[in-house]
Amino acid sequence: MNQPVRPQPAQLLLDILATPEPTLENFTTGANALAVEAIRTLAPGRAVYLWGPDGSGRSHLLAAAVQRHPGAALLGADTPVAVWQARLDDPISGLVAIDDVQRLDDARQALAFALYNRWREAAATRQGLMLLVAGDRAPLQMPLREDLRTRLGWDLVFRLELLSDADKLAALRAHAAARSLAVTPELIDWLLTRHARDMRQLTALLDALDRYSLATKRPVTLPLLKTMLAAAPPAA
Numbered sequence: 001m002n003q004p005v006r007p008q009p010a011q012l013l014l015d016i017l018a019t020p021e022p023t024l025e026n027f028t029t030g031a032n033a034l035a036v037e038a039i040r041t042l043a044p045g046r047a048v049y050l051w052g053p054d055g056s057g058r059s060h061l062l063a064a065a066v067q068r069h070p071g072a073a074l075l076g077a078d079t080p081v082a083v084w085q086a087r088l089d090d091p092i093s094g095l096v097a098i099d100d101v102q103r104l105d106d107a108r109q110a111l112a113f114a115l116y117n118r119w120r121e122a123a124a125t126r127q128g129l130m131l132l133v134a135g136d137r138a139p140l141q142m143p144l145r146e147d148l149r150t151r152l153g154w155d156l157v158f159r160l161e162l163l164s165d166a167d168k169l170a171a172l173r174a175h176a177a178a179r180s181l182a183v184t185p186e187l188i189d190w191l192l193t194r195h196a197r198d199m200r201q202l203t204a205l206l207d208a209l210d211r212y213s214l215a216t217k218r219p220v221t222l223p224l225l226k227t228m229l230a231a232a233p234p235a236a
Helices: 009-018 033-040 056-068 079-087 107-122 148-153 165-178 185-194 201-215 222-231
Strands: 047-051 073-075 095-098 130-135 156-159
Touching: 033 047, 033 056, 033 156, 047 056, 056 073, 056 095, 056 130, 073 079, 079 107, 095 107, 107 130, 107 148, 107 185, 165 185, 165 201, 185 222, 201 222
Parallel strands: 047 130, 047 156, 073 095, 095 130
Antiparallel strands: none
């Protein structure tokens, strides 16, 4: 009889450390409640433009919105022009998300401009389109062609604020409490000062530590966290 294949330690750690897909539920809102609610309730015929610094959650929110809408498209500077054109030519209504609009080249700016025109023309019809666009600065400050720049502000515009240290601390403590995970202030402080990544990754790291503690039958401590991270395979 064949014996079951046991995962190797490196693969076990990769599975434990896997970061979950972005959702609205695992986005730490902070001062961005209005923007999150606008995305949660986004309806055909509406457009939302999000802007804020790197680390404010722009890409997370776009990916989360795309997950919520079957058939949605997520476009960007690295998306082939043919994919942009196919989405523009698709008569089916739905969500189109455009990330890092400030990085678009001339060809993709022209297609984004055409998508905004289609959105406006179809806003009151059954083919109403939803647009969700994100960039790193306010609409009129974007380094884009003028007609596209003005369209970014045609409907709802939200500035995304970075989480404060207090927001991150409260969110990590609440996440640990929800999992009945006993973590010391020392461990949380170390995460925030030595392992500062976005909140989705930080909370996923707490989840991974919980699973690693169970797998190794060792209590959750800062030394265990350091051991887990030191044993993790390097990123590919």
